[in-house]
Amino acid sequence: MSDKPDLNAISHDLHAVRLEKLAQLRATGEDPYREEWPQTHVSQDCAKLLPEGVEEGPEVSVAGRVVAVRVMGKASFVKILDRGGVQQCYFTRDALTDCYDTHFKKLVDLGDFVGVRGKLFRTKTGEVTVRAADYKLLAKALRPLPEKWAGLTDAEKIYRQRYLDLIVNEDSRRRLMIRSRVVESIRKFFWSRQFVEVETPVLHTIAGGAAARPFETHSNALDCDFYLRIALELHLKRCLVGGMDRVFEIGRVFRNEGVSVKHSPEFTMLEAYQAYSDYRGMMELVRSLIQTVCREVLGSTTVTRHDGVAIELGGNWREVKYKDLIIEKTGDSQWFSRTKEEKIAACKKMDLHEPRSDWEDYEVTNEVFGKLIEPTLIQPTFVTHIPKELCPLAKVTVGDESTIDVFELCINGQEIAPAYSEQNDPGVQRKMLEIQAGAEQHKIDEDFLLALEHGMPPAGGLGIGIDRLVILLTGAVNIRDVILFPTLGPDNNPV
């Protein structure tokens, strides 16, 4: 190829410039998408291989994406990003006589993947660096990276093009890596307690186990409608019936409801069921779980929120009855004997939006809990003896017919984990579900009730919102910041 390609003419079109460079590479017989490279070390290893005081280290072979290039004539510094972080490499014309000017300087761009082999040395500013004896272009990037200093800040782009966010924003990388390690640590915890992990269906003919609006879909083969699951509960209980007496699942659930800083249409739930235990046992289980995960992943049981508030997860956790919290907040020791109208009037006085008139009595009270109490529960708190209307799947408290053997674990002003003594009396369970279903009796999961009639062992059950737990452990503000690819509408501006 003798005619010089005119990059000047197309220099405004970053994509075209890189396509032209790709064509030039191929014209010389190099296909940058078919090269191989043995990666022997990552950036983190390199620093360990060159202890303080040692000037020259062993040869390493690293690979990653070029995220910074500083060319100074016949020598250049190149930073590459791999799974361990950023590694600096030093390219010189002396060491790369045949390709430094013609290949490296002309055809390698920010964003490209390269492999670099060479001995480690320390620069005069002390940075451990690979002195390139050899390198290869491993994949050509045809699109530019975001701006090197301001990075990527547009929220829509961060979520839509998460890969760019991961390349340029170290905080995002760290947060999402923590998420991965949290899930790993949770699995190990349950395995160590002889729980088995199962996978239950996402497609349900009846969306049970929680009160939420489901997404709907259709099977052509079976010619019937399905719902995407809103909870894992009812199938895991079938596992208990089947004799899997310690069982857990980590799975995506879907709720076709509002989207907010705390709510995503699809999110990840952990549910665990332990036969012959109860909600008290679940208290020990969840506290031990969160403390273990915290120590393993963060190395500490103290976490700091984005606003600097410290949350201490170590030691024992506060335990308080739902009714006591309500009475304390409303300052009314007779709250639970007031009429609904009196409660609504009291809500107005407490600057709460007026509860809707079609609400049930317990919903008015729960509005006080949700709006005025839960957000103040920053340090870990077990809220116990919840009104029975709030969950039809738990056992009623012996000695108090109005409450159930349940706790809601609140941390960081959010409900992190509910747990119950699971209802296993098929007659009582049917009645509770019938009350909940009201006019919509067809929404009762008869197959689940049939399973209960075969006998389910007494059990404690636990649910944890993984996303919220990760928010807690990373100090994130928004649930989208701990989900790799959050749910978004269709792209307004496709390329």
Place this chain on the structure above:
RNA sequence: GGCCAGAUAGCUCAAUGGUAGAGCAGUUGACUUUUAAUCAAUUGGUUCGGGGUUCGAGUCCCCGUCUGGCCA
């Protein structure tokens, strides 16, 4: 679902209703230990889409799309 805010170069952002600019990135050149390297020159725009007002619209009005925040 309601209200408010936003969308301008690849990225981050400017621009009284009056010629759409800057930094980085890109291109060309200088430079063998840089750390947002530096220096010189330089290319680059359907201002989210569609209507309207106006002599004139990135800017004002209406509709739509997407995003963010608050609320239900």
